[in-house]
Amino acid sequence: MPDINSLSQRIISVNSLTFDDLALEVFKLQYDQNPVYRSFVDALGKQPTDIKKADEVPFLPIEFFKTKNVKTGVWNTDCVFESSGTTQTQTSKHQVFDEAFYLQNCLNAFESAYGAVKDYTVLALLPSYLERSNSGLISMANYFINETDKPSSGFFLNEFEALNDLLLSLRDQKKKVLLIGVTFGLLDFSEAFQISFPDLIVMETGGMKGRREEMIREDVHKVLRGAFDVEQIHSEYGMTELFSQAYSHGEGIFKPSRTMRVIARDLNDPLTYPFSGRNGGLNIIDLANFKTCSFIETKDMGMVHDDGTFEVRGRIDNAELRGCNLMLI
DSSP states (O other): OOOHHHHHHHHHTOOTTTHHHHHHHHHHHHHHHOHHHHHHHHHTTOOGGGOOSGGGSOOEETTHHHHSOOOSSOOOOSEEEEOOOOTTSOOOEEEESOHHHHHHHHHHHHHHHHOOGGGSEEEEEOHHHHTOSOOHHHHHHHHHHHHHTOTTOEEESSOHHHHHHHHHHHHHTTOOEEEEEOHHHHHHHHHHOOOOOTTOEEEEOOOOTTSSOOOBHHHHHHHHHHHHTOSOOEEEEOOTTOSOOEEESSTTOEEEOTTEEEEEEOSSOTTOOOOOSSOEEEEEEEGGGTTSOSEEEEEEEEEEOTTSOEEEEEEOTTOOOOSSSOOBO
């Protein structure tokens, strides 16, 4: 079995040339040491010797994180990330072996897409998440805020006037600012204040969380572009069950981080993949999940492009609404 410290370092530094070999190594590790995943693979009649390419690996339905303790190996849980869900749905729980590893991976993903986080003032408008203490998104945002080492960086609950005043001040000082927010929070703010800040990066994380009527992503972005006077609305794609994120600089086109690959599956036959050029269910390889499960069948629907970028186009019929990334394009 591979040394855990060595494996984590190789995952953090993975690139397009090493991704496939590392994915197969992680698959064999998880088949050997993850009882939940092994049972699922066995139920499909698959054997590790049958798998020759990363695209052939079986993907565990995401619902298992609601009912099973998904772990690879035996280890003490550092913390647990829990999905927001709704009052009618059972939440997912992701056992975290090392929050510091998660945060380092988050930082690498962000900085690969946007440059050094220290260059930004980070403002987080995440009211629904701040009401919980076990959110992976809050953990990530808090880490970014602390890494900026700027007194203006911070969280906002419903202090729209204070946020508006701070944005105006930072604009006038020509500061580089990231405003990351849950979608309903950004829309609520946009109804209270209008601001012309063309250089502002406005990043939505998805989700109305029952606070507002659902809107398609195109309409949300149109409203927010007008409210902040920006050319594009950026987006973050992540979920409780993953350690890695993808980012969109606009138009709903996401680029996965180095530790992440998205593969589309046939909506009529979930065991048929890859499925490119058409709408399909989204499967995700997340190498950073090597201590839980790196091969996840999500309930998101979308399209994967030849260059590895992808779009999210909604939820698969009969799938429960998740608290994050509920919008359609």
